[in-house]
Amino acid sequence: MSSDRSDPRDTTHFGFEQVPVGDKQRRVREVFSSVASRYDVMNDLMSLGIHRVWKRFVIDLAGVRPGERVLDVAGGTGDLTREFSKLAGPQGQVVLSDINAAMLGEGRRRLADKGIVGLPVVQANAECLPFADASFDLVTIGFGLRNVTDKDAALRSMRRVLKPGGRLIVLEFSKPLNAGLSKIYDQYSFKLLPLMGKLVANDEASYRYLAESIRMHPDQQTLKGMMENAGLERCQVYNLTGGIVAVHRGFNLAA
Amino acid sequence: MTPSLVCAGLEVALNRYLQLEPAALADCERMRDSSIELHLAGFEWRLFIEFDAKGVRVGNERAEPASVLVSGAPRAFAKLALKRDHDAGLPPGLEVSGDAEVLQRFRRLLGRVGFDLEEWIAPLIGDGAAHRATQALRSLLGWTRRSGDTLAMNTAEYLREETRDLARGVDASDWMDDVDRLRERVDRFEARIAQLERNKAHKQ
Ligand SMILES: C[S@@+](CC[C@H](N)C(=O)[O-])C[C@H]1O[C@@H](n2cnc3c(N)ncnc32)[C@H](O)[C@@H]1O
Numbered sequence: 001m002s003s004d005r006s007d008p009r010d011t012t013h014f015g016f017e018q019v020p021v022g023d024k025q026r027r028v029r030e031v032f033s034s035v036a037s038r039y040d041v042m043n044d045l046m047s048l049g050i051h052r053v054w055k056r057f058v059i060d061l062a063g064v065r066p067g068e069r070v071l072d073v074a075g076g077t078g079d080l081t082r083e084f085s086k087l088a089g090p091q092g093q094v095v096l097s098d099i100n101a102a103m104l105g106e107g108r109r110r111l112a113d114k115g116i117v118g119l120p121v122v123q124a125n126a127e128c129l130p131f132a133d134a135s136f137d138l139v140t141i142g143f144g145l146r147n148v149t150d151k152d153a154a155l156r157s158m159r160r161v162l163k164p165g166g167r168l169i170v171l172e173f174s175k176p177l178n179a180g181l182s183k184i185y186d187q188y189s190f191k192l193l194p195l196m197g198k199l200v201a202n203d204e205a206s207y208r209y210l211a212e213s214i215r216m217h218p219d220q221q222t223l224k225g226m227m228e229n230a231g232l233e234r235c236q237v238y239n240l241t242g243g244i245v246a247v248h249r250g251f252n253l254a255a
Numbered sequence: 256m257t258p259s260l261v262c263a264g265l266e267v268a269l270n271r272y273l274q275l276e277p278a279a280l281a282d283c284e285r286m287r288d289s290s291i292e293l294h295l296a297g298f299e300w301r302l303f304i305e306f307d308a309k310g311v312r313v314g315n316e317r318a319e320p321a322s323v324l325v326s327g328a329p330r331a332f333a334k335l336a337l338k339r340d341h342d343a344g345l346p347p348g349l350e351v352s353g354d355a356e357v358l359q360r361f362r363r364l365l366g367r368v369g370f371d372l373e374e375w376i377a378p379l380i381g382d383g384a385a386h387r388a389t390q391a392l393r394s395l396l397g398w399t400r401r402s403g404d405t406l407a408m409n410t411a412e413y414l415r416e417e418t419r420d421l422a423r424g425v426d427a428s429d430w431m432d433d434v435d436r437l438r439e440r441v442d443r444f445e446a447r448i449a450q451l452e453r454n455k456a457h458k459q
Binding site for chain 1: 259260262263266267270271274305308309
């Protein structure tokens with residue numbers, strides 16, 4: 001891509017604000033560093049616990065088999081990583097990666113608590129993954145893509161590291177399919193969520209950002225199109241909880 | 256269009272069976288250039304089944320026509336899986352066009368791994384079938400937490416349920432402390448909202 005990251009006139013959105021491109025990454029980092037230790041509790045509260053169901057769906061759909069190589073991008077505290085590593089078994093390998101060292105530290109600690117040790121943990125930006133071409137059977141990014149500045153670059157980079165036949169699964173907030181639900185959800189995420197963030201984590205701004213970033217994220221069809229542009233095939237959207245969350249899956253079929 | 260969750264359900268279920276047998280996966284690999292379209296008349300659902308070394312992929316659309324199209328009412332599909340290899344006749348009520356050999360191979364595959372299409376198709380038969388199918392699928396695979404609109408579930412109730420779930424976990428005590436603290440805050444928070452609402456009502 002020819003865009004010059006250091007040009008201060010280039011801006012991108014940070015929640016509803018426009019900020020210089022270079023700034024977004026730093027501010028996203030601050031948000032996640034600030035929520036890292038309370039992250040799981042907030043996760044439950046944010047989604048009223050449904051995020052576990054959403055993740056269950058991703059795990060089933062991924063159908064990881066013994067011996068497979070899996071990369072969990074923006075893996076944070078490692079929920080998906082943990083399940084994948086059980087399924088891939090000792091012959092397989094699961095790599096936990098995230099751009100944020102504080103989240104990774106928390107992830108490593110949590111995995112160790114569950115008896116999962118010795119799994120590679122790699123600090124990496126989804127836009128330029130430091131892995132060889134065609135090295136994974138499955139790449140996942142759960143609630144991470146919306147935080148990435150250049151989503152197209154991230155999708156290309158994730159496709160690049162997929163083996164032929166490998167699949168990419170994106171789990172992300174999306175656009176509710178029904179107007180009524182959309183309204184309730186707006187109230188919840190713009191009023192209740194930042195308030196809860198304030199009460200629980202003493203961090204209203206971070207949770208306001210989370211709510212806003214959800215709204216700025218491309219809707220189902222747009223993201224599907226972006227995946228196709230990145231060279232993924234057989235792209236399919238799975239709406240969960242009325243489209244509040246969508247799972248997108250695409251394959252790297254070109255052999 | 257076929258709900259994508261139905262495609263996911265069939266795919267996940269089929270793959271669970273196929274992956275139990277390396278030989279079945281080898282068959283899938285050999286069928287990688289073949290595809291099957293199932294058309295469930297009445298629902299106007301179309302499911303496209305594709306094969307690769309990992310099993311099957313099931314989608315609800317496809318750019319090119321499949322190698323073989325099988326069309327009929329759900330009930331007719333129920334009998335499609337072969338129990339015995341020599342029993343090769345097609346169940347009545349199904350129409351097949353295209354490469355029938357692909358369909359035969361698929362039927363043998365289902366029979367071989369013991370996949371019971373009948374069980375899978377049962378919720379599709381009768382009134383309210385489409386809705387029941389999606390529900391059955393979700394609960395079968397645990398993609399639903401419980402009945403009712405989860406978003407509308409109140410927070411306190413959710414936390415109570417969550418503590419029960421977690422009590423079985425190893426790190427339950429840590430978590431429960433967190434949850435207790437949360438619950439107190441949520442209670443205070445609810446009281447505060449109630450107060451704000453009362454104030455607002457006064458002013459109006
Ligand atoms: C909401 S968390 C999701 C964590 C975990 N996957 C889950 O589902 O619970 C989002 C994560 O995205 C990470 N992130 C943000 N921008 C990123 C980027 N450009 N590349 C990789 N990870 C990024 C953050 O550090 C954070 O850990």
